[in-house]
Amino acid sequence: MSTIFSKIIAREIPARIVYEDDLCLAFHDVNPQAPTHILIIPKKEIPRVAATTAEDKALLGHLIHTAQTLAKNQGLHDSGFRLVINNGPDGGESVPHLHVHLLGGRALQWPPG
Amino acid sequence: MSTIFSKIIAREIPARIVYEDDLCLAFHDVNPQAPTHILIIPKKEIPRVAATTAEDKALLGHLIHTAQTLAKNQGLHDSGFRLVINNGPDGGESVPHLHVHLLGGRALQWPPG
Numbered sequence: 134m135s136t137i138f139s140k141i142i143a144r145e146i147p148a149r150i151v152y153e154d155d156l157c158l159a160f161h162d163v164n165p166q167a168p169t170h171i172l173i174i175p176k177k178e179i180p181r182v183a184a185t186t187a188e189d190k191a192l193l194g195h196l197i198h199t200a201q202t203l204a205k206n207q208g209l210h211d212s213g214f215r216l217v218i219n220n221g222p223d224g225g226e227s228v229p230h231l232h233v234h235l236l237g238g239r240a241l242q243w244p245p246g
Numbered sequence: 247m248s249t250i251f252s253k254i255i256a257r258e259i260p261a262r263i264v265y266e267d268d269l270c271l272a273f274h275d276v277n278p279q280a281p282t283h284i285l286i287i288p289k290k291e292i293p294r295v296a297a298t299t300a301e302d303k304a305l306l307g308h309l310i311h312t313a314q315t316l317a318k319n320q321g322l323h324d325s326g327f328r329l330v331i332n333n334g335p336d337g338g339e340s341v342p343h344l345h346v347h348l349l350g351g352r353a354l355q356w357p358p359g
Contacts, residue, residue, distance in 0.1 A: 164358035182314045183323050194307030197331070201295045204333070210296050213334025217358045218310070220317070221326025225356050236358070243338050244279035245330045246345070246354040 138174050138230035152203055156195050159203055159235075168238025169207050169214070180229040181220045202204045202236045208236035217245065251343040253285050265316055269308050272348075282320050282350025284328070285326055286313045292334045293342040300314065313348045322350035 140146040141160065142184060148160040162170040165193060173196050185193060197216065204214045214237035219226040225246065253259040254273060261273040264284060286309050289345040292298060295321065296308060310329065317327045327350035332339040 153343065160359060182310065182329065183317065183327075185314060187311065190311050191304060192307070193310040194305070195302030198298060198300065198303050198304040198308060201298060201333070202347070204296065209334075209336070211262035211334065213332075213336030213339065214296075215333065215337040215359065216295065216331040218329040218334070219326075219354070220328065221322075221324065222325030223322070223350055223353050224328040225354050225358075236302065237336055240336050241332070241359040243339050243359055245338075245349070245359040246328065246356055 136228050136230040138228055138232065139178060142174075142176055144175075150200065154199075156192060157199055159199065167236040168240070169209060169236065171200075171203055171235040172205070173203065175231055181226060181231055182218050183220050185231070192193070194215040196231075196233050197198060199208070200233050202235060204206040204235055207237065211243075213237065215241045216244065233240075247289070249343040250289060251341055251342050252286055255287075255289055264319075265312065269305060269310075272312065275347070280349040280354070281329070282322060282349065284313075284316055284348040286316065286346040286348060288344055290312075292344040293338060294344055295331050296333050298344070299300050309344075313346050317350060318346055320331065320348075320350065325352065328354045328358065
């Protein structure tokens with residue numbers, strides 16, 4: 134399994150990268166649904182959250198904590214933001230490489246899709 | 247800070263609880279936005295994801311992994327599901343006690359609110 138996200142990690146495809154560390158990469162979504170719409174992905178090729186094991190808990194925590202840190206860096210801590218993980222057909226999963234959506238800069242509606 | 251969720255944890259307010267362990271509790275949302283709509287909350291009183299520190303990463307990972315395990319138990323692994331965390335006004339945060347929404351049983355739309 135190798136997706137467009139693996140190519141972004143390998144710098145084979147360009148992306149507007151905003152953050153990188155040993156475990157994850159973050160970049161702007163090419164089809165933004167809000168003024169700020171960033172994807173946070175693990176460098177490890179995990180297709181979706183349903184494919185994670187107990188061993189991936191630390192990585193999952195790192196992704197979520199990184200997402201909220203990026204929200205702070207984007208000036209969204211006071212105005213607010215939403216984190217979204219899609220899994221499978223009903224979830225609207227687009228790319229089979231686990232990713233966390235960070236959306237902010239407008240009032241997100243309810244229900245969340 | 248003590249919210250309605252603390253009272254649910256303490257069994258002072260009833261809820262349709264589906265899972266509990268040392269770190270978290272999960273129960274059905276009283277205003278479901280999908281056929282399956284469960285909230286996964288830490289027992290630790292953390293107001294929102296923006297208030298987490300690096301020390302909370304393991305707990306965050308546990309919440310997300312528990313959410314996907316519950317999705318499996320609810321029969322949503324094949325059909326799909328969405329995980330959502332709201333933070334602050336624009337995120338639509340309702341109760342100031344960190345919670346992960348698990349939604350499934352229908353096709354979730356895009357954008358996610």
